[in-house]
Amino acid sequence: MFGSPAVLAAFADTATVGRMLEVEAALARAQARTGVIPAEAAARIAAVCAGAPAEVIDLDALAAAAVAAGNLAIPFVRQLTARVAALDEPASRYVHWGATSQDIIDTAMALQLRQALLAIEAELLALGDACAAQAQAHRATPMVARTWLQHALPMSFGLKAAGWLDALRRDLLRLERARAQAAALQFGGAAGTLASLGEAAPAVARAFAAELELALPALPWHAHRDRFVEAAAALGMLTGTLGKMARDISLLMQTEVGEVAEPAGPGRGGSSTMPHKRNPVGCAAVLTAAVRVPPLVATLLAGMVQEHERALGGWQAEWDTLPQIAALAAGALRQMREVVAGLQVDAARMRANLDLTHGLILGEAAMLELGGRIGRLPAHHLVEAASRRAVAEGLTLREALARTLADRADTPDAPDTAPLLDAEALDRLSDPANYAGQSAAFADAAVQGWREAVAARGR
DSSP, X not given: OOSOHHHHHHTSHHHHHHHHHHHHHHHHHHHHHTTSSOHHHHHHHHHHHTSOHHHHSOHHHHHHHHHHHSSSHHHHHHHHHHHHHHHOHHHHTTTTTTOOHHHHHHHHHHHHHHHHHHHHHHHHHHHHHHHHHHHHHTTTOXXXXXXXXXXXXXXXXXXXXXXXXXXXXXXXXXXXXXXXXXXXXXXXXXXXXXXXXXXXXXXXXXXXXXXHTOBOOSSOOTTOOHHHHHHHHHHHHHHHHHHHHHHHHHHHTSTTTOSEEOOOOTTSSOOSSOTTOOOOHHHHHHHHHHHHHHHHHHHHHHTTOOOTTSOSSTTTTHHHHHHHHHHHHHHHHHHHHHHHHTOEEOHHHHHHHHTTTTTGGGHXXXXXXXXXXXXXXXXXXXXXXXXXXXXXXXXXXXXXXXXXXXXXXXXXXXXXXXXXXOHHHHHHHTOGGGGOTTHHHHHHHHHHHHHHHHHHHTO
């Protein structure tokens, strides 16, 4: 309910061990290429690492031993060495040569995170396309804009969808930058100096990074966690964007509002006791993620304050937390993509809700029209009086405004005899579609910006 198959698979137990095996194999091949270890030993190590993770490593024994060891890498290397030794004892002497536990764990996590972020970006692109389609289709569909949960002014539903879309565009850019930063080799040896490899260290590091197609940083980053934290923060902001969308949609789905509905389907959104219910279940899953992710991001932020060259607690706090953040963000994306792609928009109900206040929502339009003739403050007073009259006498604002203007014209001190607003002007000012401002243009701009961002990915 709260994850996605692709991202959950990237961080599954077997996937974690598989990535660690991939890192150990790449290390051995890099060291063979640079003459640090025999090529035959590297080939044997790589061949063992190429096996199915659960066949190479006893996962239950690994989990049990990690409790005492303090991390997965120590018992993992012990098991891997034993497995290589059973086939080629001399080759086993070169397993994990010159590396430290954190090198293997961090580099494996970088590979997992890269895989997860690529899957998340693909889902984000699909959601963005769905939002773009809604923004285009409803660029001029009038609805109520709400501030402080109250009727404010007319807008278009396309503009609301465009707001979601433009936020997703920024999320996409943040995720791309974060993925590039996080896809970096971690290789520093015991204390981040690579003293274990002597003069061969730079060449091994270059070959190691090339094997895994990871960036080679200027120096090891054991105690500097900003690469992973940036990814977590980007995912946190993405989840916040999705939460905003879910909040909007769920509020619009309230029975009293009824302007949109999540896609229908067998068993979707029902109640165990109330047959009539159609609950916003997709939005509920997204909002759950939006509640859970921020404290998890805060955990990684707090863990950045680490001790000297290797951390005590802060690093370890990432192991479960970062995968949870990625899985929750991915799950929220999956749910929101399904919601927006199948969103049912009731344009007639939107128009009916615009008319709930009998035209009062267009008071600003009337005030500005009059303000150009008699000044803003006198116009404000006049429309305010007409609004009170509309409520008191059960009139529309158009009717109340016409009567108020007529009364004004009949007073002895009226400034002129010409009507301030004729019937045609009152009709124009009474149509919400005429006071949606730049809604359609803003929707078009958001769609264009999204298309340009997507196109830039291919360049």
